[in-house]
Amino acid sequence: MNKDMYKPIPIYDNVSWDLTSEACHILLIAPSGAGKTLCLSYLSAMVLKRGHKILLIDGKNTALGATFKSIGVQVATNPNEIIIMLENLVDEMEHTYQNYFRHNEIDLDTNFSKLNLPATILIWDEVLSGLDSGTPEQRKKMIKLLKQLALKSRMSGTGILVLTSQRILSTDLPKSITEQCQTRLLMGANISEELFHVTLGGYKKDLAAGYHGGVGKGYAITPKTGLTYFEAPYMDFSKINFKELLEKLVHKNNE
Ligand SMILES: Nc1ncnc2c1ncn2[C@@H]1O[C@H](COP(=O)(O)OP(=O)(O)OP(=O)(O)O)[C@@H](O)[C@H]1O
Ligand SMILES: [Mg+2]
Structure with a gap:
């Protein structure tokens, strides 16, 4: 087993992503061009490095999706594929839960890491446009499945969002x-008061002149840090061959 499997993924300063914590699910909001996909590239590389699995929903058919596909990661791009991916994930989550947790004594801290299980991370780039791309029926279905994952996946590690x-x-x-x-x-x-409020729960004006956002920079909130400035780790794709990097990371874990 990869000894760093459950080690939190560093993001910036005290901000890190702990897959086993109550803060395992991430919501990342940024206007067009502000660095969402690049940030996802970093996070997904770290997830693969730790030996976990990734599923990607990429309704915009981006280069990230193409790269993932080329290394064998499952990628969904349209509402039908998205629904199938979510349904399979919910099934897998229920299955893990039934197999590993139902008969064990459940304490509040029990989760997949105690059983040395890998996690499955569902990365949905542009979730709202993905939901909008479906019929009202499909949209309802997608939301229902997401709800199931959001509520119950933390214990089994299957379907971290x-x-x-x-x-x-x-x-x-x-x-x-x-x-x-x-x-x-x-x-x-250019983050509006409303966007700030919905995403982070506070008011931007409380930061007064202190708001320093930009491409790859802004604010994070986690239970550990509270509201804090952060910068997303930068990967320079003119110097890094991302596909090669991912292949190496996956290969290392399959050795
Ligand atoms: N942390 C960063 N530091 C410096 N440049 C960055 C950073 N993150 C992204 N960029 C650059 O900004 C550009 C847009 O990044 P990215 O595609 O990740 O944004 P996005 O939010 O996904 O955009 P879109 O909404 O169009 O999908 C890219 O050229 C990328 O190299
Ligand atoms: Mg993007």
């Missing part, structure tokens, strides 16, 4: 999903 969007209103996603995303990241220069 990383959701991104360019925008979000308080009515866009049910509270039962957003409230489970206890790691919130907001990046970008």
Whole structure:
């Protein structure tokens, strides 16, 4: 087993992503071009490095999706594929739960890491446009499945969510999903009061002149740190061959 499997993934300063904590689900909001996909590239590389599994929803057919596909990661791009991916994930989560947790004594701290199980991370880049791309029926189904994952996946580690969007209103996603995303990241220069409020729960004006957002920078909130400035780790793809890097990371874990 990879000895660092459950080691939190560093993001910036005290901000890190602990897959085993109550803050395992991430909501990442940033206007177009502010660095969502690049941040996801970093997070997914770290997840693979630790020996976990990734599923990607990429409705925009980006280079990230193409790279993932080419190394054998499952990628869903349209509502039908998304629903199948989510249904399979919910099944897998129930299965893990039944197999490993139902008969064990359940204490509040029990989770997949105690059983040395790998996690499966669902990365959904542009979740709102993905939901909008479906019929009202499909949208309902996708939201219902997301809710199930958000509520119950922490214990089994199957279906940990990383959701991104360019925008979000308080009515866009049910509270039962957003409230489970206890790691919130907001990046970008021109962030409205409302976007700030919906994403981070506070008011931007409380930061007065102290708001320093931009490409790859903004504010994070986690249960450990509270509201804090953060910068997303940068990967220079003119120097890093991302596909090669991912292949190496996956290969290392399969040795
Ligand atoms: N942390 C960073 N530091 C410096 N440059 C960055 C950083 N993150 C992203 N960039 C650069 O900004 C550009 C846009 O990044 P990215 O595609 O990740 O944004 P996005 O939010 O996903 O945009 P879109 O909404 O269009 O999908 C890229 O050229 C990328 O190299
Ligand atoms: Mg993007």
